[in-house]
Amino acid sequence: MIEKELIEKCKKGDLGSFTKVVDQVSPFVFSVAFRLTGDEETARDIVQETMVTVWQKINRINTPESFKTWLYRITTNKCYDLLRKRKRSPELRIGENEWRLLSQLISEEEDSMIENEEAAIIIKILTDRLSSMQKSVFVLSELEGMSADEISKVTGILKTRVKANLYYARKKIGMMLKNILQYDKNRGTI
Amino acid sequence: MTKTEEQYKRLITRLRYAKPELKRADELSDEIIRKIRGLRHKGLTIQGIADSIFGWIYIPWVRRSLIGAAFILVMVFVYQQVFIIRQVRDLSSKITNISNGTPTPSIPELDRKLTIYKISAGLSSSSETKINDNKIKELIESYESLQSKYKDLIRIIDKNPHLKKYVEKELENQRNLKTNL
C-alpha cells in the first residue's frame, strides 16, 4: 500500500510526504466509510478524521503491512461509533426506483455502472436489519474482500465471532432477498 | 446452488466491483492538510500529552508487563481481602464474650491450692519450710482487718437485742448438733 520510506518521512514531520499518503489512501478509506455509513458527506468527514489521526499517531507504525491494518481499524472504529450513535431509523420503504435497481443488479446484465448513491441505497436495503457489528463484518468481508483473520485484526474481535457475525449477516440478507424477490414475482416484475 | 444464492452472489459481486468514487479528492486532501497545519500551530495538544503518557501501549513487552502487573495487583488485592474477611469471620465465631470482671480466688481454686499446699508441704523433707517476710506482713494485716471487722459485727449485734437473742439461739443449736453427732 504505502512505501516504507514515505512512512519514515511522515514520522519526521514531512507534510509533503503525508500529502502523498493522503492522496494514495483517501479513496480506499472513503470506500470503506461510504459503504458503512451510506452517506457521502459523512464518509468525507470520516476520511478527514482518520487522516488527522494517522498523522498524529504515525510514529507507532513500523511496517507498511501494519499501516494497512491500522488504517482499516481507525476507519472502521470511527464508522462503528457513528453507527451505534445513530438512532434506529424507521422501517425502510422500498420504492419503484429501488425495485428497479435491485432487479437490474440481480439480473443477467452486468455492464451497467452503479452510482455512489445507488450503491448506498442497495447496501442500506440489504443491511437495514443488521446490527452495527454485523454490518461492519459484512462490508469488510463481502464488499472489501477481507479474510476473517484480517477482519479480526481490524475489529479486535475473535475470528470465531467474525465468522458468526458474517453467517448471520448473510442469512438475514438472504432472507431479505428472498422476500423481496417473492414480492417482485407476485407483482409480476420478475 | 439455489437461485437465491446465485442472485446473492451476483449482487455482492456487482456491489464489490462498484467501488464508491471519491469526488473532489484534491479538495478533501487540502482540507486534511489545512487541519493538520492548524493542529501543529496550536503547539502541544492534549493528544500529544496523551501520546506521551500512553506511548507505552505500542511497545509490546512494556504493554504486556504492565498488564501482567495490573493483573497480579488485582489478584493480590482480592486474595488479601478474602483472607481478611475469612479471618474476621472465623474469629467472630470463635471469640467468647465475657462480662467485665477481674479475677477473684474462687472456692474450688482454693481447694486445689490447699491440696497442692498439703502435698508440697509433705514433699518437703524437713519439718520446716521457708516463707517470705511480706507474706507474714500480709497475714498480720489480714488478721487485723478481720479482727476489726469481727469487732464491728459484734458491736452491731449487741446494739440490737432481738438480733442478739437470735444469734445466741442459732449458736446454741449448732453446738447441740455437733454434740449429737
Place this chain on the structure above:
Amino acid sequence: MKKLKPGLVISMAFLMTASCNEPKTVVTNIVHPDGSVTRKIEMKSSEKNFRITNVQVPCDSTWTVRDSLEIGEKGDTLWVKRAEKTFTDVEEINLAYKSDSGLNKNFPRHAEFKKRFRWFNTEYTFKEIIDKNMHYGYPVSDFLDSEELKWFYYPDSHIEKMKNGPDSIKYRALNDTVDKKVENWMIKSLVSEWIAEFSNLLGENSKNELSAESLMNNEDRFVTIVKKYDEKFDSLWSNGIILKEFIGEASAIKYKTQADSAVNISINRLLADFRDYTLRTIMPGKVTEMNGMIDSSGVLMWPVKSDYFLTQTYEMKAVSKVPNIWAWIVSGVFISFVIYGAIIRKRG
C-alpha cells in the same frame, strides 16, 4: 526468710486467700501504629489505703496516677487508683519488666511488637509473653479436652456467672471435672519436675535404676503413691518411707539430700507467688487474630493467672490489620491507567 512448719503454711495460705482484700487490677495496653504503647492500670479496692507502687506490672514514679471513688455493683464504695504511661516502644516495656520491683518481679515477662507492610494493608502483631515456671511439666491441653480447656481459661467472674446462670447444673459438673483434671495435671507436672531435677542433681552419680529414663518410666507409679497417701503424705515423706517405696531403701538413704533439693526446687516453681490480674489490649485497625476473649466493652482481654504459665509459656497475642488507603488509591490509579491504555490500543 522465716522457717515455718507445714501446717502453719497451709493455715496462712487459707487466711490470705480468704481475706480477699487485694485490689482488683486491670492492665490495658493501647497499641499505636508507630509501635508506642500506652499502658493503663486500674486498681479497685474496698479498702481506702492501698499502694499503687506494689502492682502486678512494673509501675513507678514516672507514671501519672489519679485517685477516684466509685460505687460498686453491690452499692459499696470502691476506691480506685488509675495510672497511665506511654512507652515509646516495646523495648521500653521490656526494660521495665527486667527492672521490675513489684509483686510479680520474679516472673520473666516480655512484650513483642511487629509491623508488617503488606501493600494494601499493614499488619500489626502485639504479644505479651510470660515464661513458664516449670521446665518439665506437662501441657494442660494433655489433660483437658477443647471444651474443658476453654473453661480453664475463662476468668473466674465468668465461671461464677455461668455456674449460677441457666444450665448451672451442666456448668457446675463441668467445673468439677475440670478441677479434678487440673489437680491431676498439677500433681503429674510436679512429679515430672521433681524427677527431672532429681536426675539432674544425680548426674553421673546415678546408677542404671536411677537413670533419668528409669525414673521417668516410673513416673505414673510415683503419682499413684502421692495420691494414695494423700493426707498422710507429709509424715510418711519426712520419715523417708515414700522415698524408699519409690527408689528403694539403699538409694533413698544415699540420695536423700538430692531428693529433698529437687523437691524444694519443684515446689518453689509450683507455688510461685504470682498476683493475678486482667490484661486487655486495644489494637489499631481491625483485629483478625487473637487467642483471648472479648469483654463487654468489646476489648480483647486475657486473665493472667499463674496456672496458665505453670508448664507452658503463656502468650497473649493479637493481630490486626489497617488498610493503607494511599496504596489502594495508587493501585486503583495504576490499574485504571493500564485498562485505559489497553482500550486506547484496541480502538487504535
